[in-house]
Amino acid sequence: MRRNLVRALTGVAVAAALIGTAACAPSDKSGDNGDGKSCTYKIAMMGPITGDNAGLGKPILQAVQLAVEKHNSAHADKCVTLEQADDKGDSSVAPGLAQGLVANASVLGVVGPAFSGPTSATGSIFEGGKLPIISASATRPDLSTKGWTTFHRSLGNDASQGPAVGKFIKESLKASKVFVIDDTSDYGTGLSEESKKALGSAVVGYEQIQPKQTDFSAVVAKVKTAAPDVVFFAGYYAEGGPLAKQIKGTGIKTTFVGPDGIKDQGFITGAADAAEGSIVTCPCIPAEKATGTFAADYKARFKEDAGTYAAEAFDAANVFLDGITSGVTDRAKMLDFVNKYDKDGVSKHIKFDAHGEIAADQIVIWTYDVKGGQIIAREPIK
Amino acid sequence: MNYFSDRWHDLLPNLGDLVVAGLTQGAIYALIALGYTLVYGVLQLINFAHSEVFLVGTYASIIVWGWIGYAAGDGNPVPALGTVILLLGAGTIAASLVSGGTAVLIERVAYAPLRRKNAPRLIFLITAIGASVAISELVGELTNRRPWGVPLLVEPKTQFVIDPGMSINPAPVTNLQIGIVLSAIVMWFLLDTFLNRSRFGLGIRAVAQNEDTAALMGVNKDRVIMLTFLLGGLAAGVAATLYNLKIGTISFNIGFLLGLKAFTAAVLGGIGNLRGALVGGLVLGLVENLGAGFFGNKWIDVVAFVILVIVLMFRPTGILGDSLGRARA
Structure with a gap:
């Protein structure tokens, strides 16, 4: 009887393992x-x-x-x-x-x-x-x-997104103190470099987080000390959600801005109430x-x-x-x-031009608001 | 020289905040480390699936809070104190039961059959890793691999401020941070008392010293092992609830790195030793955060493991040594 139970449970575990590996096997x-x-x-x-x-x-x-x-x-x-x-x-x-x-x-x-x-x-x-x-x-x-x-x-x-983000943060959000954070990925570092160039002296601090990091206490302490108007995070939503939440948890008033990498419902489910009021930029047009x-x-x-x-x-x-x-x-x-x-x-x-890029006059960077748990188109950056 | 003075300049204003944050983070490591250390003390098995025992606990408490009517992002105001105590109680109990249950299930399904066949130790290790991956992927499938938010149940309120003066910024200490560190200490104290004062604890220590002799003395080895897994799972459940309150977001893959850190904490303090898990956790949290403040956050994991290597070079059994059964029995 007992042995049967163990067998049945083993079966369940094996099935679970199979489902798991099927999901992660390279899909062809x-x-x-x-x-x-x-x-x-x-x-x-x-x-x-x-x-x-x-x-x-x-x-x-x-x-x-x-x-x-x-x-x-x-x-x-x-x-x-x-x-x-x-x-x-x-x-x-x-x-x-x-x-x-x-x-x-x-x-x-x-x-x-x-x-x-x-x-x-x-x-x-x-x-x-x-x-x-x-x-x-x-x-x-x-x-x-x-x-x-x-x-x-x-x-x-991001050579167009970075400067557009900088312009948007300085002109539309009227921020004079910006804290830039990236996630050490190819994408994040490229974008943070471009946006830092555009923001110039408005950058009051810069930090890097690690992919899969969940506890950002050390970064949050620095953000708190710098008390920026805007935090710009160049990375993906998996880390962006908890980061936004933990920054909001310190009680400082700052606007969280992130790029296309956080433009996913996962950012909102991850940051929950802290996502509200965040702004997302993206070289993608609203559908x-x-x-x-x-x-x-x-x-x-x-x-x-x-x-x-x-x-x-x-x-x-x-x-x-x-x-x-x-x-x-x-x-x-x-x-x-x-x-x-x-x-x-x-x-x-x-x-496409000789480098495979779209012509510059066709490129529009859009901004999106996080409102009521949705990412809603705000305006293109001109 | 310039590099170090710059870094020092970066670190100094945040020193107070980093110490508080480090101790809080360390307390969560300690709670998870208790599970690693208990199982290792009894079976000399590194239960790598323990990180997933923790993981299912984080989901259990959020699901229970959702049933009661508090879900992330539904705009509920922070509940009143009475409700908060009820919610935390329900969340902790649910997380502990689910974590404890998962730990026992893993023991029964993955380890017990191997033990009956006297499998070599390596096989247990591989099985543990397999169980860990399977559970994490299963949770990933069930949650669509999207992160889940945690409802805001405890508004972090500053209870007192540590102001060391000099050029260090005053560091506020919140109710949540005090609660987390106290919980870790209480949990350690309860487990330690249970092991040293109760009949079951005596059984666990007996099996830890010598399984066969313990069996001859009438100790039911299988039951003792299950109990050990259950206790580790309960502590992981408490850690899971506190983690939810502190971090506020969970995802199917959070277990891996956290489990690795908690295991590191257990080894750092002396694996097999409950007090070691507590000390190791707190030390690791502190060192990590101070290291991140000094070198920059991207070095956070490097600092942790360099410290581990250095400590093990001078004290191969960890800060307090390994002693669940031996020294204190």
Whole structure:
């Protein structure tokens, strides 16, 4: 009897372990390929589908899925399969996945990698395989100047976000004392450098936190001593939520400002009441401002509003899909097609310069308010 | 030279705040370290799954608070004192029961079958790591890998201010910080008394000294081991509730680093020794925060482990030595 109980419980534990490992195993499941028949070509989505910051990967994945499904219903003869590469937002996981994609000759384009760290770690692998990539969210400035001809991104980078943040904090928020914190990631350090340059003498303090850190007492003590008007945190929501909460806990009056990395509901669930009144900046347009029926289509398909970078990812996927529609059959032709692309997307006009960047006049940095537990569009920074 | 005077200049104004914050953080390490040390004292097993025993406790207290009607972000005002005591009581009991239950479950499912087969020690260690990953991933799946906020139950209110003068800023000490440090000391005291004064405690110490002899003297070894896991789980549950109040956000992966730190605290103080866990926790919290204040926060983990290595070089059994069964029996 007792032995049976133990056996049953062991079974439960084993099942739990299997569910756990299934969730963290590199996912190479194929997405919807129309009516189930196998398609000749694939495009891939690479980003965090599981892991600490999976919330930021989900809208990107779903937007790409939406684009592929639309393409497949319109061009059944040139159908495309979506390949999911789950890098967890982790630079050490990404290279292996990138090699897998490069080795798979039917993959003609990659939407991603989503985060700057993994992009930095895989750029040369994609370059070696001549596999064109369009990231819808990696914003570290120097990604486009490493000589990778295959690299493109469908949004502005932190060389525009950083100065815009500085301008916004100084002019709109009228802050004279700013404390800058970053998370030591490729993305966070790039952004904090750019914003510190723009803020100049307004920076009264600078600290770095560690990914996965939960207790920020030492940083909070410094913030308290500096008593800034604004705390700008360059990092992701997993750390941003608790950091905002602990800063608010000291009772000092300061406005918490963070970038696209905290623009996720996870920031609000993590910071709870302390999130209220925070401001988020992002080189992404609010979904409801995207042109055409994108926001409505997305909501109809996934029963939720399009999240951060969904519109940008939809545009990136459509560049590759348009290429396949127009008869592209290999990577060299795809790269050529992407470089010559010149068409309106739902987020902006998509045309890449020689470095794979969007034209400066197309880039708009938006600000968002955290109000009533929601992230609500505030205004573009002009 | 210039580097150090700059750093010193950074540290000095915050010294008071950092000491208070360090002791508070250290108290939470100490509570978790009690669990590591108890199990190690009896079984010489490093129960790496103990960090997840703590993790499920943090979720249990938040869920119970939600049932009572206090959830994060619903705009509830901070409740009155009577309600707070009720909520804290309910949260602590729920966290302790769930943590204790999880600890016993892990023991029954993962370790007991191995012990029956006389498996080598390494196998236990791997099993512990496996259990830890499985539970953490399961929680991650169930919570969609999003962090959870904790409702504001205790408004941190300054009780008194330590003003050391010189160029050190006065450091306010809040009710919450006092409560956390006191809880750790009380919990240690209760466990210590239980081990040294009660019949069950005698049984635990007997098994810690020599399992086989204890069995010959009529001690039920399996029951004693389960009890040990249960006690560690209860302490972790208390830690989980206090962690919720202090940090205010939890996520499926918080256990790993915290568990590593608590284990470090246990080794630092002398693993197998309850008083060592308390001292180790407080020392680690202090050293970490002062180190972060001096070198910058990004060195916080480096400082912790460098101190561990230095202490172990001079005192291989930790600050107070290892002595659950041996020295004080």
